[in-house]
Amino acid sequence: MIALIIGLCVSMVSSFLLTPLTIRIVHHLNYGQYIRQDGPKSHLLKRGTPTMGGIAIILSTILGWGASLLYRYVSYGSVPSVSALLVLFCMVAFGALGFVDDFLKVAKKQNLGLSIHAKFIGQFLIATVYAILAVLLPTKSGFPAARMSIAFIETPVISLEFAGRVVGVILFVIWVNFLMTAWTNAINLTDGLDGLAAGSSMVAFVGFGLIAFWQSTHVQGSKASGFLYAVSDPQDIAIIAVCAVCACFGFLWYNTNPAKIFMGDTGSLALGGLFAAMSVSLHVELLAIILGGLFVIETVSDVLQIASFHLTGKRIFKMAPLHHHYELKGWHENTVVVRFWMLEIGFMIISVIIFYADWLIRSGQLG
Numbered sequence: 001m002i003a004l005i006i007g008l009c010v011s012m013v014s015s016f017l018l019t020p021l022t023i024r025i026v027h028h029l030n031y032g033q034y035i036r037q038d039g040p041k042s043h044l045l046k047r048g049t050p051t052m053g054g055i056a057i058i059l060s061t062i063l064g065w066g067a068s069l070l071y072r073y074v075s076y077g078s079v080p081s082v083s084a085l086l087v088l089f090c091m092v093a094f095g096a097l098g099f100v101d102d103f104l105k106v107a108k109k110q111n112l113g114l115s116i117h118a119k120f121i122g123q124f125l126i127a128t129v130y131a132i133l134a135v136l137l138p139t140k141s142g143f144p145a146a147r148m149s150i151a152f153i154e155t156p157v158i159s160l161e162f163a164g165r166v167v168g169v170i171l172f173v174i175w176v177n178f179l180m181t182a183w184t185n186a187i188n189l190t191d192g193l194d195g196l197a198a199g200s201s202m203v204a205f206v207g208f209g210l211i212a213f214w215q216s217t218h219v220q221g222s223k224a225s226g227f228l229y230a231v232s233d234p235q236d237i238a239i240i241a242v243c244a245v246c247a248c249f250g251f252l253w254y255n256t257n258p259a260k261i262f263m264g265d266t267g268s269l270a271l272g273g274l275f276a277a278m279s280v281s282l283h284v285e286l287l288a289i290i291l292g293g294l295f296v297i298e299t300v301s302d303v304l305q306i307a308s309f310h311l312t313g314k315r316i317f318k319m320a321p322l323h324h325h326y327e328l329k330g331w332h333e334n335t336v337v338v339r340f341w342m343l344e345i346g347f348m349i350i351s352v353i354i355f356y357a358d359w360l361i362r363s364g365q366l367g
Helices: 002-029 041-046 054-076 082-108 116-136 165-190 196-217 234-255 264-281 287-291 293-312 322-328 333-362
Strands: 149-151 156-159
Touching: 002 054, 002 234, 054 082, 054 234, 054 264, 082 116, 082 165, 082 234, 082 264, 116 165, 116 264, 165 196, 165 264, 165 293, 196 234, 196 264, 196 287, 196 293, 196 333, 234 264, 264 287, 287 293, 287 333, 293 322, 293 333, 322 333
Parallel strands: none
Antiparallel strands: 149 156
8 A cells, every 4th residue: 555655646746747847848849739720719729739748647657656666676575567567568658659649740740640550550569569478478476467358347258269379369469459549549539628638537547546456455366355356466557557647637737728738649649558458457348448438439429420421421410529519519628628527437436336346246245
C-alpha cells in the first residue's frame, strides 16, 4: 500500500510540474495544434494551442511507477516485473508513434500527420512485439504476462490454443493487434473536446486500478480465501493504473476548457495502448468493453456515420464522433464534456460491480 501511495504522489506532483513545462517548451518551439476545417467553428479559436501534452502524461506515469519501484527495491529487493515492463512498453511505444504523428502535423502546418498505412504499420509492430513477448517471456510469478485466450473475467471465453501453441500464438497476435488498434483509435476519437479524453481516461484507469488491486490480494499462491486469479503481478499493474490516473488528473488542470495544452496523438495513443495492454494483462478483455464504454460509443458513432453516408448518402448525426453532434445541437462544450464524464463514471462503476459480483459468485458467496 505504501508503494502505491508513493507512486500516486510522485505521479501527481510530476504531472503538475511537467505539464506547464511542456506548455512552455512547445509554445517556444511554436508547435501548435491545427484544427480540422469541417468541425465546429468555435474550435477554430483553438488553433495554435500547444500540443504533444501526452509527453507529460507518459513521463509522470513512469516517474510515479519508478519511485514506487525504488521504494520496493530498497525495502524488499523487488525488481521490475515483466508484466509491468510490457504494459509500460505499450504506453511508451504508442506514445512515440503519436509523437511522430503530432510532429508531422506541426511540421506540415496542417491537421494531417502520418499516413493511415504508416500508422497501421507502427501499430502492428508494437502490438505484435507485445503479444509475442507477453506469452514467451518467463515471469517471477510463474504465470505468463498474458494468456492466449479471450476472457470476460479471468476464465477464457475462447482459448486460442485449440489448434496447438504455434497457431495459438498467431491467433493471439491477431487478437492483440485488434485490441490495440481498436482502443488507441477509440481514445484518439474521443480526444476532440477540452478535457474529454483526459478526464474519461482518468476514470477508466480508476476502474483498472480497483480490479488489479483486488486481484493482487486474491492471486493464486496467496493465503487469501475465495476465488483466486492466475494473473501475473497485478500489484504492479495496479500501481501503474493509479499513476496513470494521477498523471491524467494533473494534466487535466491545464487541459480543461479553455485548454492551455492538448494531449495530441502522443497522449491519446499512449493511453489507448496502456488501456489495451492492461485489459490483456488482467484477463478482462471483454469486460473492458463496458469499462471503456464511452470510448466504444464514440467509436461506434463514427463507424455508423461513415457507413450510413456511404450506403445511403445520409448522415445519422450532425457530426461524428458523438461529442461533436451534441456541440452542433447547441450544448456548450463544458456541458458535453461533464456529461460524457458522467457516462464514463457510470460505465466504470458498472464494470467494477460486475467484476466483484463475479468474484462473489465464484467464491460461493452469492447465488
